[in-house]
Amino acid sequence: MNFDSSLILFLTSTSVLVFVFVLFRTNNLKYRNLPPGPWKLPFIGNLHLLSGSAPPHHVLSNLATKHGPLVHLKLGEISAVVVSSADTAEHFLKANDVVFASRPSLLAPEINCYGNTDIAFAPYGDYWRQLRKICSLQLFTAKRVLSFRPIREEEVSELCKSVALNAGSAINLTEKVGATNLNIMVRAAFGKNSGGGEVSELNSIIKEAQEFVSCFNIVDVYPSWRLLRVFSGMRRKIMKHHEQLNKILDSIIEERKKAKGNDEDGDGDRDLLDVLLRLQGDGSLQIPLTTDNIKSLLMDGAGVESSTTATDWAMAEMLKNPRVLKKAQDEVRATFDGKNHVDESLFHELKYLKLVIKETLRLHPPGPLLLPRESREHCVIEKYQIPTKTWVLVNAWAIGRDPEHWEDPESFKPERFLEKPIDFKASNTFQYIPFGGGRRICPAIGFGIANIEIQMAMLLYHFDWLLPHGIEAGDLDMNESSGLSGKRKCDLSVIPIVKRPLLH
Numbered sequence: 001m002n003f004d005s006s007l008i009l010f011l012t013s014t015s016v017l018v019f020v021f022v023l024f025r026t027n028n029l030k031y032r033n034l035p036p037g038p039w040k041l042p043f044i045g046n047l048h049l050l051s052g053s054a055p056p057h058h059v060l061s062n063l064a065t066k067h068g069p070l071v072h073l074k075l076g077e078i079s080a081v082v083v084s085s086a087d088t089a090e091h092f093l094k095a096n097d098v099v100f101a102s103r104p105s106l107l108a109p110e111i112n113c114y115g116n117t118d119i120a121f122a123p124y125g126d127y128w129r130q131l132r133k134i135c136s137l138q139l140f141t142a143k144r145v146l147s148f149r150p151i152r153e154e155e156v157s158e159l160c161k162s163v164a165l166n167a168g169s170a171i172n173l174t175e176k177v178g179a180t181n182l183n184i185m186v187r188a189a190f191g192k193n194s195g196g197g198e199v200s201e202l203n204s205i206i207k208e209a210q211e212f213v214s215c216f217n218i219v220d221v222y223p224s225w226r227l228l229r230v231f232s233g234m235r236r237k238i239m240k241h242h243e244q245l246n247k248i249l250d251s252i253i254e255e256r257k258k259a260k261g262n263d264e265d266g267d268g269d270r271d272l273l274d275v276l277l278r279l280q281g282d283g284s285l286q287i288p289l290t291t292d293n294i295k296s297l298l299m300d301g302a303g304v305e306s307s308t309t310a311t312d313w314a315m316a317e318m319l320k321n322p323r324v325l326k327k328a329q330d331e332v333r334a335t336f337d338g339k340n341h342v343d344e345s346l347f348h349e350l351k352y353l354k355l356v357i358k359e360t361l362r363l364h365p366p367g368p369l370l371l372p373r374e375s376r377e378h379c380v381i382e383k384y385q386i387p388t389k390t391w392v393l394v395n396a397w398a399i400g401r402d403p404e405h406w407e408d409p410e411s412f413k414p415e416r417f418l419e420k421p422i423d424f425k426a427s428n429t430f431q432y433i434p435f436g437g438g439r440r441i442c443p444a445i446g447f448g449i450a451n452i453e454i455q456m457a458m459l460l461y462h463f464d465w466l467l468p469h470g471i472e473a474g475d476l477d478m479n480e481s482s483g484l485s486g487k488r489k490c491d492l493s494v495i496p497i498v499k500r501p502l503l504h
């Protein structure tokens, strides 16, 4: 039999079209009432909207203005919704919290966090519940955070010494604050002092790990294309990085286990590694912790970058608003002038500084889209269908600037929190959610805030701050970087003037 090739072509294309049409209809019938959203292109959906240089939370906030507080997007193969109002966030993070309490599996944490066995990316379930219990009863209790006070005070004093060495000339404050936060975290986790070898290698690897999760990764939105992971080179790059990290962590843990063996007194937990090794050894956990689990928990260093971002923005906002800078500085100096140095014992008196930090986190949440959630089952929210495995991006940045809840929302006014006593825990409102909300809210709020407070208090106490020559307060670049981290686009360059010398 001889077939006409044009007929074959005709039949093939017709059947493909019919197949695509049926598939489209079936999907649309199944989810006829998805939330509104922009027109989706074949294959890429709405990915192109996020491919420009504007930060994703800005693009998504503009979409919300057009389509409403609940927007549906297609990101490659992924169905996603974006939440941009306090009321809608409440549906996801409170009323249906348990449905949206999981995270999508993303390549970077999957490799770097030993198969998503850390807290931030572990899927919702018994293992994650056990980790949260360890957080609230062991790792981030008020007592534990207090036990790290000497580390914070020492490291921030070192920061001030290094700033003082460059007094009178422009310094990169962002970089210095970033290094300090990394040192605090590494010492709290491993008890290791900075200053060379293994620790500085660990610091730079942790910094690199943050880069992997600070942008949307194309391989994550085409999960069925396993080969894309290989051909894009992404998997190899992350694996190489992970192997370096793993080697250092193994050596630190091995060294600690040996030291513990020789430590006959067993004089308590000095750092987070001690706590986790104790829990691993004492048989008290329902699901035993493996050494890989411990390594992944210690790598949940999200907080390092968040604290740096917050301090960076707080300093930038104050330089732009000299009234606020002076008021905060007067408070810190009035509180500590009797002592001639800053320590945490009088922090309860720094009422205005606390307002400055709150206002900074409203305008510049370090996780503008929180961490992505994933629906565990099909759900209906505000009459719209949310299919299983939909990603949920909550735009905390847009919610903190919503004119419906915030008067003059773009202005930096710490005093607004005097009239609006609102806490970090999203207990009764979702108008302010820099730490997220519901079951997966940040478990280390106290730790994060303690880091920011000490840095700000010491930097304000010891130094006056000027912008480099030629830059007026009104000209300070307040743009954000293009990724998911809410960081400043440009590092903060400032001139410190010593006003209260460091005595030791």
Ligand code: HEM
Pocket: 119, 120, 121, 132, 300, 301, 302, 303, 304, 306, 307, 310, 365, 366, 367, 370, 371, 372, 434, 435, 436, 437, 438, 439, 440, 441, 442, 443, 444, 445, 447, 448, 449, 452
């Ligand atoms: C200013 C400082 C910080 C900010 C703004 C911040 C913010 C956040 C946000 C927005 C989330 C996601 C919450 C959600 O999905 O609803 C989160 C989760 C998390 N944060 Fe923080 N964080 C900070 C500091 C820290 C620190 C210092 C640590 C640890 C050392 C930490 C550890 C975690 C962990 C482990 C999670 C995952 C929780 C889970 O999925 O169950 N954070 N954080």
